[in-house]
Amino acid sequence: MDIILNKYFQSLGLAAGQHVIVHSSFGEIKKAFTEVTIENLVRNLQQLITPNGSLVMPAFTYCYKRSDGTHEVFNYVQSQSKVGAVSEVFRQQDKVLRTSSPTHSFSLWGKAAEIISQKNSPASPLGKGSVLDWMNSRKNAYVLLIGVDFNALSFGHYLENMAPVPWTDISPWDYLKVEKAGVSITGEQKLKELPGCSKPFKNFEKFLLEKKLIEYHSLNHLKSLLVSMELLYKEGLRYFHLYQDELLCPEGTCVPCDCRREKIRILHNTAGPKGSLLEKCSKKKV
Ligand SMILES: [Zn+2]
Incomplete structure (x- = not known):
């Protein structure tokens, strides 16, 4: 072999x-x-x-902090x-x-x-x-x-x-209640880019x-x-x-990509129908 x-x-x-x-x-x-x-x-x-x-x-383990406290805590061993x-x-x-x-x-x-x-x-x-x-x-x-x-x-x-x-x-990852931080046994770490x-x-x-x-x-x-x-x-x-x-994935086919697209539109004041995609981004249950 x-x-x-x-x-x-x-x-x-x-x-x-x-x-x-x-x-x-x-x-x-x-x-x-x-x-x-x-x-x-x-x-x-x-x-x-x-x-x-x-x-x-x-x-990778994706131990992001979640606002509802359901996150896993990373232990490198x-x-x-x-x-x-x-x-x-x-x-x-x-x-x-x-x-x-x-x-x-x-x-x-x-x-x-x-x-x-x-x-x-x-x-x-x-x-x-x-x-x-x-x-x-x-x-x-x-x-x-x-x-x-x-x-x-x-x-x-x-x-x-x-x-x-x-x-x-x-x-x-808002729809997963993810915050811009990682969590490990040594504490939390703020993250810049997810x-x-x-x-x-x-x-x-x-x-x-x-x-x-x-x-x-x-x-x-x-x-x-x-x-x-x-x-x-x-x-x-x-x-x-x-x-x-x-x-970014074609519109309407992928929640994470749609969320990013919509947030950029809001930043540029070109958002779609009020609350449409962003609503979905933050409220989707998983
Ligand atoms: Zn995508």
Whole structure:
């Protein structure tokens, strides 16, 4: 199994010394490699990247403060990752360091774990000062998608913050009674920018595919992609400036995106029929 996986990752372009953030679906991986375990997978990624590079995965828990007091409290040792089986196993492995953001912690191995503090928890969890910001400052940084697409692209939220898009500091989560703060066992932390819906990042993906700047690698129905952050950042800043209409879901199809759209209209005094969308945003029961 190790030899097969090793060859597969090499064919994607994975190499020693790269700093790689991995988003994956273990269910999709199992369809192509039926014998694989999560431990196989992580070991192979580490062997190829080596400790001179970095293996990074999100371990997000979304422990936002809620005004009705129903929030979970983040504990960086115990809180399970809510972004998939691979990330949950990885965060508990030897020599893996988990950062402290109550909402968007990351698990780090290799160089990133040596350099980034376990206390890393910026007010903009996926923006300035975040693990993504550190990766983007390196020459050799990559995003690896295994069996997932740009829907899983955390770096898309980084681009929203950096472009910036007009809704970057507007919370889309009022309808969940979310406040702009994270809660952990060490207390509350005020947040500046709350990542929202990632579905529209598929439009950015389509743009890159049409321009032939990226190409998925297909094997036994498993689609994977290794793409440099340099390319994503360069093309992303331009795309996120020029095509802002493509970066919120179509009106009426997504509550978080509608809330952001309506709040921007109110800021610009161009709101729709009184109370229409905003009413829905703040009162929807979940
Ligand atoms: Zn949306």
